[in-house]
Amino acid sequence: MATGRTHRPATRSRGIPEATVARLPLYLRALTALSERSVPTVSSEELAAAAGVNSAKLRKDFSYLGSYGTRGVGYDVEYLVYQISRELGLTQDWPVVIVGIGNLGAALANYGGFASRGFRVAALIDADPGMAGKPVAGIPVQHTDELEKIIQDDGVSIGVIATPAGAAQQVCDRLVAAGVTSILNFAPTVLNVPEGVDVRKVDLSIELQILAFHEQRKAGEEAGAGADGAVPPVAARKQPHSTDQGPDGDVPAVMPA
Amino acid sequence: MATGRTHRPATRSRGIPEATVARLPLYLRALTALSERSVPTVSSEELAAAAGVNSAKLRKDFSYLGSYGTRGVGYDVEYLVYQISRELGLTQDWPVVIVGIGNLGAALANYGGFASRGFRVAALIDADPGMAGKPVAGIPVQHTDELEKIIQDDGVSIGVIATPAGAAQQVCDRLVAAGVTSILNFAPTVLNVPEGVDVRKVDLSIELQILAFHEQRKAGEEAGAGADGAVPPVAARKQPHSTDQGPDGDVPAVMPA
């Protein structure tokens, strides 16, 4: 079991702020679209609008990469596409393994967005023996036993976990032990990894809960502020579901102190 | 510019910082696990470890909700579960529509994590007429024509978009026009929405690119001055397996020059 520390120390990645790194793929996507339309240059204002960000922020982001713009004109689209691609490491090929080929894993395997950049699905791995050999998205699923061999043979450094939550940590440990140093985790679990290993998580449930919070707030404000004038969001019934087991477990609003 | 209608100031969610809201689901998950094991109380230190965050941060987060802890003891698990659930709006039922029942949409429909909290799949919607009536995860897929009716009848305020990128904005517009005010977007596009509508996006491609960036940095540091930079990237052409003649898919890849 992993016993090491978990937190990533805000990684100052060679002077490029983390927030900027997270936006580079966004710029790259907008630039790629422009490139396809053979647009030669683009101003920070236009590109920012396409990427959905502030133009000053975009210029500052680019300033971390260098001075690739021309004052009075803007940025050369093709050149910028190349520079960002290189900065992100997309000019090289990244073999990726997906572990857990269920509903989600199969969808990921079929996802074209993988291959569209430098990412290549090196292998699909599942613990279910009945699945071994079965092709998904044209790639035969391999058994978990092969995991270490595949990773070492193909030099895989990026792993995607799409197993049930209960298996995620165990899978993670095996991936790391075999040499994987970047993990994209779809299972709703906090992964424990040694230092030097990056973990990013995608958690659908959390996203929905955040939306629900704001949704509730919106409904509450409207209802409380004035008479429902506009289209009532119709949050409908306010039925406390489940959570029903406490003898007096859910004591409503009784503040201590 | 100078229109008073810039992006929402955000962060003013009833005094609770946005960063805190984003962590509440994390705490809730950890607390739920403790609750299932019938653990009565938990200290900030223990809970923070389970949620993968700093204990001081956790205490400050909880302080925004109120003083729910007992000094010298910790937090009452059941009580805290209830308080966070209520704060997030999970004590009520949230009907959700999923639009675009392809690989990803079907996986989402099958995802148990939806129903585990207050979220209920109200409808599955797809533009493909051949799909209408076909059951996915026990729910019959309905045609896009029904979209407005479903949203209004069920009082749906949260929509999930899992269509190809080219259709996302159009679907988004229809959702918003019909009354949806929160959108979870899986398509790799910047959605344009009127004020008052919340959009959160989940972008797998971006996550991978961020991982690749750090991966490259790690490799570069070890190997010293890398020699790459002019390596011709593999122009992996996206191979859409789209079974229908729908609108174009994702952003096709273009090789940087």
Next chain:
DNA sequence: CCATCTTTGTGCACGCGTTCACAAAGACAT
């Protein structure tokens, strides 16, 4: 070559988020 106009690149201020450190609050023992 000079003037003008456009747009970049960035200094600076500000606000949010994180973390430390500790006094206060309460549990528990005597």
Next chain:
DNA sequence: ATGTCTTTGTGAACGCGTGCACAAAGATGG
């Protein structure tokens, strides 16, 4: 009651990210 011990709740410092505003750079036209 009193003292000790544990843990919360938070004041304060700090760092990061954001956006404004503008000088400098370069294109363009005369």
